[in-house]
Amino acid sequence: MSIKTHAEAAQEFIRDEPRTDWHDETLWFVRQKRDKSVHTLPEWELLRDWASRIKNHTLSNLDHYLKSFENNAIANGIKIHWASDAEEHNRIIYKIIADNKVCKIVKSKSMLTEECHLNEYLKDRGINTLDTDLGEYIVQLRKEAPSHIVLPAIHLKRQDVSETFHEHLNTEKGNYDPQYLAASARHHLRERFIEADLAITGVNFAVAESGSFVVCTNEGNADMGVHSANIHVACMGIEKLIPKTEHLGVFLRLLARSATGQPITTYSSHFYKPRPGQQMHIVIVDNGRSRQLGRADFRNSLKCIRCAACFNTCPVYRRSGGHSYHSTVAGPIGSILNPNLDMKANSDLPFASTLCGSCSNVCPVKIDIHDQLWKWRQVVVANGYVGKAKKAGMHGAAWILSNPRIYRISGKIGRWVMRTFPFIINHPLNVWYKQREMPKAPELSFRDWFKVNQ
Amino acid sequence: MKVGLFVPCYIDQFYPGVAIATYELLKKLGCDVGFPMDQTCCGQPMANSGFSGLSKACDKNFVNNFSGFDYIVAPSGSCVLHVREHLNEGASPAEIDRIRNSVYELTEFLIDILKVTRLKASFPHRVGMHISCHGQRGLHLSSMSELVDPGFSKPEQLLNMVDGLELLKPARVDECCGFGGTFCVFEEAVSVKMGKDRIQEHLRNDVEFITGGDTSCLMHLEGILKRQGSGVKAIHLAEILNSNL
Amino acid sequence: MEAREKILQAVTANKPDLIELPEMDLSQAVRYSNLVEQFMNVLKASGADTFFENSGNLLVTDIDSVKQQGDFMINLLEKDERQEWEELTASELKGLDTCYIRAQLGVAENGAMWISEEQMSNRLLPFICQHLVIVLDPADIVDNMHQAYQQIKTGHNGFGVFIAGPSKTADIEQNLVIGAHGARSLRVYVI
Numbered sequence: 001m002s003i004k005t006h007a008e009a010a011q012e013f014i015r016d017e018p019r020t021d022w023h024d025e026t027l028w029f030v031r032q033k034r035d036k037s038v039h040t041l042p043e044w045e046l047l048r049d050w051a052s053r054i055k056n057h058t059l060s061n062l063d064h065y066l067k068s069f070e071n072n073a074i075a076n077g078i079k080i081h082w083a084s085d086a087e088e089h090n091r092i093i094y095k096i097i098a099d100n101k102v103c104k105i106v107k108s109k110s111m112l113t114e115e116c117h118l119n120e121y122l123k124d125r126g127i128n129t130l131d132t133d134l135g136e137y138i139v140q141l142r143k144e145a146p147s148h149i150v151l152p153a154i155h156l157k158r159q160d161v162s163e164t165f166h167e168h169l170n171t172e173k174g175n176y177d178p179q180y181l182a183a184s185a186r187h188h189l190r191e192r193f194i195e196a197d198l199a200i201t202g203v204n205f206a207v208a209e210s211g212s213f214v215v216c217t218n219e220g221n222a223d224m225g226v227h228s229a230n231i232h233v234a235c236m237g238i239e240k241l242i243p244k245t246e247h248l249g250v251f252l253r254l255l256a257r258s259a260t261g262q263p264i265t266t267y268s269s270h271f272y273k274p275r276p277g278q279q280m281h282i283v284i285v286d287n288g289r290s291r292q293l294g295r296a297d298f299r300n301s302l303k304c305i306r307c308a309a310c311f312n313t314c315p316v317y318r319r320s321g322g323h324s325y326h327s328t329v330a331g332p333i334g335s336i337l338n339p340n341l342d343m344k345a346n347s348d349l350p351f352a353s354t355l356c357g358s359c360s361n362v363c364p365v366k367i368d369i370h371d372q373l374w375k376w377r378q379v380v381v382a383n384g385y386v387g388k389a390k391k392a393g394m395h396g397a398a399w400i401l402s403n404p405r406i407y408r409i410s411g412k413i414g415r416w417v418m419r420t421f422p423f424i425i426n427h428p429l430n431v432w433y434k435q436r437e438m439p440k441a442p443e444l445s446f447r448d449w450f451k452v453n454q
Numbered sequence: 455m456k457v458g459l460f461v462p463c464y465i466d467q468f469y470p471g472v473a474i475a476t477y478e479l480l481k482k483l484g485c486d487v488g489f490p491m492d493q494t495c496c497g498q499p500m501a502n503s504g505f506s507g508l509s510k511a512c513d514k515n516f517v518n519n520f521s522g523f524d525y526i527v528a529p530s531g532s533c534v535l536h537v538r539e540h541l542n543e544g545a546s547p548a549e550i551d552r553i554r555n556s557v558y559e560l561t562e563f564l565i566d567i568l569k570v571t572r573l574k575a576s577f578p579h580r581v582g583m584h585i586s587c588h589g590q591r592g593l594h595l596s597s598m599s600e601l602v603d604p605g606f607s608k609p610e611q612l613l614n615m616v617d618g619l620e621l622l623k624p625a626r627v628d629e630c631c632g633f634g635g636t637f638c639v640f641e642e643a644v645s646v647k648m649g650k651d652r653i654q655e656h657l658r659n660d661v662e663f664i665t666g667g668d669t670s671c672l673m674h675l676e677g678i679l680k681r682q683g684s685g686v687k688a689i690h691l692a693e694i695l696n697s698n699l
Numbered sequence: 700m701e702a703r704e705k706i707l708q709a710v711t712a713n714k715p716d717l718i719e720l721p722e723m724d725l726s727q728a729v730r731y732s733n734l735v736e737q738f739m740n741v742l743k744a745s746g747a748d749t750f751f752e753n754s755g756n757l758l759v760t761d762i763d764s765v766k767q768q769g770d771f772m773i774n775l776l777e778k779d780e781r782q783e784w785e786e787l788t789a790s791e792l793k794g795l796d797t798c799y800i801r802a803q804l805g806v807a808e809n810g811a812m813w814i815s816e817e818q819m820s821n822r823l824l825p826f827i828c829q830h831l832v833i834v835l836d837p838a839d840i841v842d843n844m845h846q847a848y849q850q851i852k853t854g855h856n857g858f859g860v861f862i863a864g865p866s867k868t869a870d871i872e873q874n875l876v877i878g879a880h881g882a883r884s885l886r887v888y889v890i
Contacts, residue, residue, distance in 0.1 A: 011643035020647065026873050035599065043727050044602040053721035060718040063710045082703040134879060135870035151870060158872050178874040186880060194789040210854045220826050220866040220881020227822040228789035238706065243720065245853050249844040263741055263809030266864045267881065273857030275822055286706045294713030313600065315630045319647050352641060354634025355502065357591035361600035374502065381504030394505045401463065402511030404492035411467045431639040435646040436677030439468040446466045446473035450489050
């Protein structure tokens, strides 16, 4: 079965218009919270500029920072693993699990483990991993993928969650109260935390100069897991590095404000050393990132700190839902990251945008997302990942538009046809006409008028 | 001051009134306006669809038509942005650079170059302002809701000079209408939904007209308004600024 | 070490020319005329209960009333008590009702409080308790995160955390629910 393109999936999503409105408004509410929050800081644009430049610097010296991070982390008693791709990442984690003969595994939100499909990999080997972020827990129970990197279950309504919890946690049928539902999950997951052998987390920031890393959550699930379990495995992409501890000040000020409008996440946990008797592992993953680093036009997408502000502001994302992007990271940032991972499979994504530019404006690290979408379109087409009809249409248009005489004649004929035989144009096969009237075709073009009236 | 009037292809063909208003307005403000007859299209439709290679001939044609002017002015933020960012062929790099920097969207030309502070225009209607993304976020014709910056708006500055006009803003003041060039057909469902949502917000303000600086956005909104049987009309800013002048 | 070499080689080959770090004028960052008020307001908005007092009487009353209820509580404000909690496991701590702890520093811009391993003695305590009570000296409140990182010694211990409210989630329809997986409530005494 082939995966639906963004346009096809979006069309299906929009068929339920009230639900689309609800999805749009819910995410717009998050964008508004972000606006309110950032407007309390007069230095906001300066902060973005610093963050962008710190990340640009880091990427330009990334090999050095990776090595220094590794050295310092090892000195702190942390075990470092390197993974070239998703498969190797999964294999490393499986080996840690097998070597320690453990089976009770809790995981806090990590988009990298989603990108690597770790859960499925472990499941195939008889190991169940429990996602503990409430949103991820919900989608895991429903056997769905997250639709948003910060709000994984944002595509679901409370009624959906209630039904899922009734089925799996035996909660009261028809109780849609978010307070009740969240409390039920808390109650259920507390036991899982307490008995956990191994906890997997992501990494928000890795500090080269100290070999430490920071994990941010609101729920406290990362901390509940790692401080309970005897083994902590943290997974990070190579782009998570920042040079110094003082830079955390810049990024922690930007992250939550951009993501949810909070001034900071409830917990910003700084890990330096394992506690006595605990094993601490870090898996450093490439999985296409070093290739993206080599693409001059696209390398600065690696600055991304996964706040999802670009999702929330994107008028297309809000009206098409995360699953329409058929990738772990959806939204505008996903549309510039995913073609690097698999250009053919994701060739539709750079076109899932009006290039309105709002994404680049909200980005806390100033990634020029909409410009990169435009550039990916060129790359995708140059690599031949474009439909025949579109290609033919573009060649035809280019021919007409580069010949002034042909342009004038075609225009005249076109307008005449539209006026005289409107049914030829106003037809279901004309996609424009499905839900919109065609513009009125005037008898005289401006050019014709100008010749007479100048 | 020799001003070349750049009339985007779809305006030439479908909305000559917008070009006429622009032409008349510039003339009345004292510009020596020329209209190069062999101009066609800036090449944006191809480039934005990933075929920037196919817009080279359009580049050359554009340069041939417009190299003799001090300023090039168009009633379209989107087409101006394309020329400014992507014009590449047809002359020496220095000349290309000069042309790129002399192309102006109408409202920025009126405010920044002509320094218009008064207009003898009258339009006694309730008008909803549609901010077009390429003009705003691309050409910085107005401040953007995402940024922590002082507020300003060149189009609004001009509309405020018009007698009797009551300017009304939608709740989401600068959300995209969903036109997006070929996006409007390749992502038809999202495109139309975005347009419907913009219109809905304007209707809540009980507007008679929706105006903006880009005819492409207005054509899209107009298409939806007409299908809905709405009495609200889309009108280009130039037509308002030129009314009763 | 094959992957390590491969990755580092690719990064070296693909990275752009060196770009300098920005010079950051941290004095441009936000400051507040009343640090305590700003700090407490942000915390309240994050769902915490805040108390500002000179005497410490309210805190004493708080501790006494929890003691009277007879629930499992841990008071890390008393230095001598710290050691005995160090070794406790998650299952031994699962009944913990209230935990009292001192923060080294508070940040006015976001209500975050820095607690290092030194103060918590057992990393689980601030998270596994149902109710967390944090005590802070008003003199230890700074304006913003930049100042905070200048003051705290982050690498001093193996672990440290900024806590800025009770645990919370908005994962169901963006409805804010206080009490996710960490503490269900947070009381902050600025004394």
